[in-house]
Amino acid sequence: MRNPIIILSLIILPVFTCYAEDVVGCLYDNDTKLRANPIGNRNPYNPSNPNSGYPAYNGNVYTVVTNKTFANLNCDDYYISYKPADSPSTRCYPYNGTTWTNFNGIIATISRKVCNVPIDDYIPIVVLVFGISSLFFFRRLELNSIN
Numbered sequence: 637m638r639n640p641i642i643i644l645s646l647i648i649l650p651v652f653t654c655y656a657e658d659v660v661g662c663l664y665d666n667d668t669k670l671r672a673n674p675i676g677n678r679n680p681y682n683p684s685n686p687n688s689g690y691p692a693y694n695g696n697v698y699t700v701v702t703n704k705t706f707a708n709l710n711c712d713d714y715y716i717s718y719k720p721a722d723s724p725s726t727r728c729y730p731y732n733g734t735t736w737t738n739f740n741g742i743i744a745t746i747s748r749k750v751c752n753v754p755i756d757d758y759i760p761i762v763v764l765v766f767g768i769s770s771l772f773f774f775r776r777l778e779l780n781s782i783n
Contacts, residue, residue, distance in 0.1 A: 662693035662728035662741040670698040680736040711751035718745040
């Protein structure tokens with residue numbers, strides 16, 4: 637085993653990564669819903685000229701929690717992490733596949749609250765103990781194979 641530090645760091649690296657999901661899409665319905673699949677520019681007022689409209693979004697509906705502070709959100713709740721001021725460059729149209737659901741959308745980013753489980757606090761210690769133990773184990777194997 638030439639360089640155990642590389643192997644040890646490859647084992648430990650995934651432990652310190654955090655899963656978070658940011659979704660960019662069209663926020664509408666009093667900031668409580670978001671559609672994230674862009675389908676290009678559309679104009680529900682003038683369907684024959686879609687380029688005169690705003691970006692349209694369809695796809696799954698994400699439910700956004702707006703009536704709680706971050707500390708009071710449940711695990712896996714979506715909250716608004718970035719919402720720009722309303723302007724022509726940030727407007728959008730949500731589309732449910734057959735009809736326009738609202739004409740007052742705004743392009744925004746939502747995030748999901750990620751909660752750690754109690755065992756997550758001990759993972760680095762467990763990895764460190766197993767890493768050091770395996771380092772000594774492989775070192776002893778290497779010395780025994782030389783003899």
